[in-house]
Amino acid sequence: MVLSLNLCASISMLAPSLAIADAEADREAFVAYFKKQFSTVPYEDYVNGVYALNKDARSQWEAIEEFPPYEIDVEEGQKLFETPFKNGKTYASCFDNDGIAIRQNFPYFDVKSGEVHTLEQDINACREKNGEKPLKWKKGNIAKISAYMAYTSRDKIINVVIPDDPRAKAAYEEGKKFFYAKRGQLNFACADCHIYSPGRLIRTETLSPALGQVTHFPVYRSKWGEIGTLHRRYGGCNKQVRAKPFKAQSRQYRNLEYFHTYMSNGLPINGPGVRK
């Protein structure tokens, strides 16, 4: 209830541009679709991914969440985040609110470059600005820093903004198209698995709904044995259908993240998460 009130408030504050109107209509249809498919699942529960639908797996997962394997990553991420660069500055100097409780505003459209920026991208931009080498994109320190920043943003409501700029609208549209396009030798769209088949089994794996998929990234996966970023997961889901994955932080994946996260506007951040 509180959630939906928040949402109404934030929507009415936005300028009524066409881009926003279209994306907002998309998002509303998206949410309505899942509500109809899974009438017993409360909206806020979508942040729990597959566990919102699979009760058996859920209790096991809840037990894991008591002593989550990502705890150490959050701690290490905090240490990395707070350790000064050689020039004495820290990551805090590069972000709004010193980098605390801001995860919900990513990704965003950067007017200067005309492109979508992700949190990971800005972490590396901050390093380079301060004379440090960029980190590898998919795992390791970047995922730990991202995990810490997500952790400080828990319960903040996702608020991805599409400004009134044709380039922003084009980026959103490209991400949306990506999500619905069939690809790979096995001919699957993201939507095939995460819109048309959530709750169903692909072999022994229950498929999660696209709504809420991004809220808990980065994620510690037992399959990886470590924490990894959203784009690492994108690559995995592309490879799974025998499609060539795009590079982490490629324009394609950033635009995908833009659309994908916009669909979860209104849901709270609960990252980092833990998954199979």
Added chain:
Amino acid sequence: MKSVIKSITTFTALTAILGVMSFPPVLAADEKSVMEKGKSLAFDRKKGNCLACHVIKDGVSPGNIGPPLIYMSARYKSKEALHAQIADATVANPNSLMPPFGKHGILSDAEIGKIVEFIYSL
């Protein structure tokens, strides 16, 4: 049943040794091995991986994205029609979630043929 198969095999072996090919029993043995090959192709994760989405008799931990594959000879008038469905499911349903095994070269036509023999027997 077992003893029949056994005797067929022995017979085949014998005829092979003798170099005399007598058709009917040889076909029966081949049909059985074709079916068996079809089954392993259908179950193999790197090949058909049909169990990812379909319940199939004898298949362990199947998914349920597609319908259970049963009574196929009642569903399909001919093996050709079944072959066509597996070769390219997007003909019957353009938005099909089923991979177009033939069209995308996931399976060869001969492999699909063997799978058809197996599936049609269900």
